[in-house]
Amino acid sequence: MATASVEVVYRGIFQRHLAQRVVRGIVLAARKEGKIGISFGRYSDSPERNGIPAKQFAVVADTEEELQAYISKYEPTNNDVTVVVDDTLAKGLESWAWYGLQPINKLTQAGGTVLFTTMQSAGELITHIHQKDQPYNLAIVKGTTHFSGLWVYKDDHTDVRVLGAIAKVAPHVVSLKSIEQAIREEWADELKAASARKSYERVTSTPVPAGKGNAETPFAFEMPKWQDMEIGLVIPAIPVKEEVEGWEGGFRPGRNPTFKKFTTRTMRPVVDFDVCTKCTICWLQCPDSCFDVTPDGFYDANMEACCGCGVCEAVCPVEHCITMVNEQAFTDNKSQWETWKADEAGYKQWVGKTIANLPERSHGFRFVGQYQQELAAAKEA
Amino acid sequence: MTAQTLTAQREQEALISGCEAIAHACRLADVDVITAYPIRPYDTVMQAVAKMIANGELDAEYIVAEGEHSQFEVVKHASATGARVFTGSSGVGWFFAMEAIVVTAGLRLPVVAMVGNRALDDPGAFGVEHNDALAVRDLGWMLPWIETAQEALDTALIAWKVAENPRVFLPCGLGMDGAILTHSQAIVKIPTKDQVDRFLPKYDRGRLRLHPDNPVTIAPQVNEDWLMEIRRQTDQGMRNAREVIQDAYREFHQIFGRQGGNPFVEEYMTEDADVLLVGQGTLAMPAKVTVRKLRQQGKKVGFVRLKWLRPFPTEEIQQVLGRAKAVGVIDRDYSFGSPSYGGVLFNDIRSAMYPVKSHPHMQCFICGLGGREVTIDSVTEMSEILLKTAQTGRVDQETYWIGIRG
Numbered sequence: 011m012a013t014a015s016v017e018v019v020y021r022g023i024f025q026r027h028l029a030q031r032v033v034r035g036i037v038l039a040a041r042k043e044g045k046i047g048i049s050f051g052r053y054s055d056s057p058e059r060n061g062i063p064a065k066q067f068a069v070v071a072d073t074e075e076e077l078q079a080y081i082s083k084y085e086p087t088n089n090d091v092t093v094v095v096d097d098t099l100a101k102g103l104e105s106w107a108w109y110g111l112q113p114i115n116k117l118t119q120a121g122g123t124v125l126f127t128t129m130q131s132a133g134e135l136i137t138h139i140h141q142k143d144q145p146y147n148l149a150i151v152k153g154t155t156h157f158s159g160l161w162v163y164k165d166d167h168t169d170v171r172v173l174g175a176i177a178k179v180a181p182h183v184v185s186l187k188s189i190e191q192a193i194r195e196e197w198a199d200e201l202k203a204a205s206a207r208k209s210y211e212r213v214t215s216t217p218v219p220a221g222k223g224n225a226e227t228p229f230a231f232e233m234p235k236w237q238d239m240e241i242g243l244v245i246p247a248i249p250v251k252e253e254v255e256g257w258e259g260g261f262r263p264g265r266n267p268t269f270k271k272f273t274t275r276t277m278r279p280v281v282d283f284d285v286c287t288k289c290t291i292c293w294l295q296c297p298d299s300c301f302d303v304t305p306d307g308f309y310d311a312n313m314e315a316c317c318g319c320g321v322c323e324a325v326c327p328v329e330h331c332i333t334m335v336n337e338q339a340f341t342d343n344k345s346q347w348e349t350w351k352a353d354e355a356g357y358k359q360w361v362g363k364t365i366a367n368l369p370e371r372s373h374g375f376r377f378v379g380q381y382q383q384e385l386a387a388a389k390e391a
Numbered sequence: 392m393t394a395q396t397l398t399a400q401r402e403q404e405a406l407i408s409g410c411e412a413i414a415h416a417c418r419l420a421d422v423d424v425i426t427a428y429p430i431r432p433y434d435t436v437m438q439a440v441a442k443m444i445a446n447g448e449l450d451a452e453y454i455v456a457e458g459e460h461s462q463f464e465v466v467k468h469a470s471a472t473g474a475r476v477f478t479g480s481s482g483v484g485w486f487f488a489m490e491a492i493v494v495t496a497g498l499r500l501p502v503v504a505m506v507g508n509r510a511l512d513d514p515g516a517f518g519v520e521h522n523d524a525l526a527v528r529d530l531g532w533m534l535p536w537i538e539t540a541q542e543a544l545d546t547a548l549i550a551w552k553v554a555e556n557p558r559v560f561l562p563c564g565l566g567m568d569g570a571i572l573t574h575s576q577a578i579v580k581i582p583t584k585d586q587v588d589r590f591l592p593k594y595d596r597g598r599l600r601l602h603p604d605n606p607v608t609i610a611p612q613v614n615e616d617w618l619m620e621i622r623r624q625t626d627q628g629m630r631n632a633r634e635v636i637q638d639a640y641r642e643f644h645q646i647f648g649r650q651g652g653n654p655f656v657e658e659y660m661t662e663d664a665d666v667l668l669v670g671q672g673t674l675a676m677p678a679k680v681t682v683r684k685l686r687q688q689g690k691k692v693g694f695v696r697l698k699w700l701r702p703f704p705t706e707e708i709q710q711v712l713g714r715a716k717a718v719g720v721i722d723r724d725y726s727f728g729s730p731s732y733g734g735v736l737f738n739d740i741r742s743a744m745y746p747v748k749s750h751p752h753m754q755c756f757i758c759g760l761g762g763r764e765v766t767i768d769s770v771t772e773m774s775e776i777l778l779k780t781a782q783t784g785r786v787d788q789e790t791y792w793i794g795i796r797g
Binding site: 244 | 598614
């Protein structure tokens with residue numbers, strides 16, 4: 011008599027079908043073992059927004075009575091496995107419903123597994139993942155991030171590789187044999203069954219002791235009581251300008267104190283202030299008003315407001331002045347301008363190092379033929 | 392109405408319909424925005440108001456919308472900007488506007504609307520039934536039901552005062568029986584502008600006002616983390632309305648000398664009554680006549696008129712009806728398939744009586760649908776049924792259709 015649940019954390023729209031295939035695969039495979047299950051998405055994530063973190067779940071149980079406890083849930087809170095299909099989500103997630111920043115391992119049960127699809131190592135990931143009071147395991151299915159769209163699906167076998175890996179790290183949820191059976195029935199594809207098997211063999215898992223990882227206190231806010239909320243569905247406007255001490259001549263737009271865009275980003279702009287001509291174009295074009303105008307007239311991308319869209323890089327007329335870099339290259343959200351002011355030479359060196367490896371800066375679709383190139387590179391490796 | 396009356400320094404009398412009485416209330420309250428779309432029996436009010444504006448007696452934005460939905464949308468938004476508004480409709484017109492009507496309460500906008508009660512189609516019919524206005528019973532609209540043209544004028548003024556109180560900020564639908572009240576003319580005392588100005592303060596939306604000088608967002612999308620708190624706020628507004636209504640009537644009585652007594656229920660010969668009839672709107676008139684007649688025959692019958700259905704006067708109803716042996720609720724409405732196949736009012740009132748220890752026997756009389764007369768004979772028949780129930784201590788039948796062929 012038991013139940014088990016798996017959550018899949020993914021980027022809205024781009025990874026929706028992937029997440030859905032994984033949770034459906036778990037339930038269908040568990041059925042082969044006589045279990046009963048449900049798969050569902052976190053309701054607050056729907057309708058999904060491009061790239062905004064979202065979740066889907068699979069719950070399997072020995073009996074219908076046991077399953078009932080989960081049927082009216084929006085979000086199971088004690089998951090055997092947390093699957094993360096984009097490694098930039100190691101920093102945590104906020105759905106568009108803005109619950110505050112939820113550490114990626116928060117709803118993984120003690121002794122459970124957080125399973126990433128990534129090219130990064132466990133050591134690299136753990137610098138981003140928030141500390142947890144209980145020990146858990148960090149498993150890795152090696153691979154580039156699967157991104158597709160709402161109307162297309164890139165069948166790169168990430169779905170079955172995740173399923174195979176789950177059978178390995180949490181055999182009590184579902185066995186490899188059942189996974190293979192389900193794959194054959196659902197997709198009638200022997201190659202996909204083989205991929206699942208290979209992933210089962212190759213997945214690696216590292217124990218993470220309690221208290222290890224990113225020590226940052228995740229951003230949280232208290233939800234007001236009904237007596238304290240404004241009536242009439244009225245929300246006061248955000249002030250045009252935030253007064254910042256010592257910023258005479260500068261300008262920081264007012265921003266929503268609870269709506270932070272930390273985890274919506276997969277990339278962020280790195281600004282080389284030494285080559286910036288203060289032309290204002292990035293500041294004008296940024297759709298989220300994320301640039302602060304510094305007292306000396308530079309434009310500093312504020313990481314509480316930046317969603318990582320890359321418009322600033324596209325419109326900047328100076329070569330290598332603004333460069334989008336993969337979010338995993340950063341461990342904080344500090345002001346770049348302040349870092350530069352404190353140590354110009356050191357900052358210059360850091361910029362050079364950070365933007366050196368441009369093709370790796372983002373994942374997802376960038377050019378036609380990219381997938382074929384990635385496959386070839388993966389084969390060589 | 393003559394120009395002399397309009398500029399009068401003291402109260403004047405006029406022979407006007409219920410709809411015209413409401414139009415005078417609009418004029419006296421100096422309403423800013425009025426929207427209109429014709430449907431009987433509400434439409435007399437839009438004609439009366441239009442005349443007043445044309446004659447220069449009222450300065451208001453008067454917008455004839457392309458349908459009831461727009462009609463209610465426009466006043467809703469105008470109200471958000473701090474304008475005092477009035478609109479209205481009847482029957483299926485009210486239903487066509489329902490999407491806008493629903494959000495008005497959620498947004499806490501003090502829209503005052505007249506519902507000229509009319510049967511819902513099909514079949515197409517002009518006569519009174521209460522099911523149109525009753526559709527918003529559970530949605531945050533305050534619902535008084537009006538008996539006379541005088542009460543129409545008075546209640547409209549009270550409605551703005553209550554709805555625009557920041558402790559309430561809820562819309563108010565004035566239930567007005569089609570034809571009997573909307574279209575028949577009676578002597579009405581028309582107060583002076585000065586009196587009304589003393590009673591009715593300016594509408595001040597304060598920090599909720601939608602205006603460039605007070606930038607706010609209204610009506611966001613929310614998820615399950617927020618909605619329950621928002622519903623509870625509306626619930627609190629309705630709870631607060633109880634006290635605010637009481638204060639408003641007290642003040643009204645002081646200034647105008649009318650509308651004393653309990654704001655929520657009118658008791659008619661209830662003192663020692665064995666059986667009580669309860670109803671709302673104009674059927675109070677034949678009910679009162681019947682009660683008088685039966686009293687002459689020594690039958691201890693009384694009548695209770697419910698003046699406000701929302702907020703519902705639970706304590707008053709419990710206290711008054713709790714004294715009787717049998718109570719009959721006259722429903723000028725239907726609620727098909729409801730408990731005991733009774734009317735809307737019946738089931739509300741019966742539920743209010745449940746906690747009363749020795750609650751009376753409760754029976755329902757569906758009557759007067761589609762504008763059919765509630766006759767003296769009908770009310771007599773109801774009374775006889777109740778008297779028998781009181782005497783035997785047994786309910787033979789819970790719901791009766793009275794005045795029906797067959």
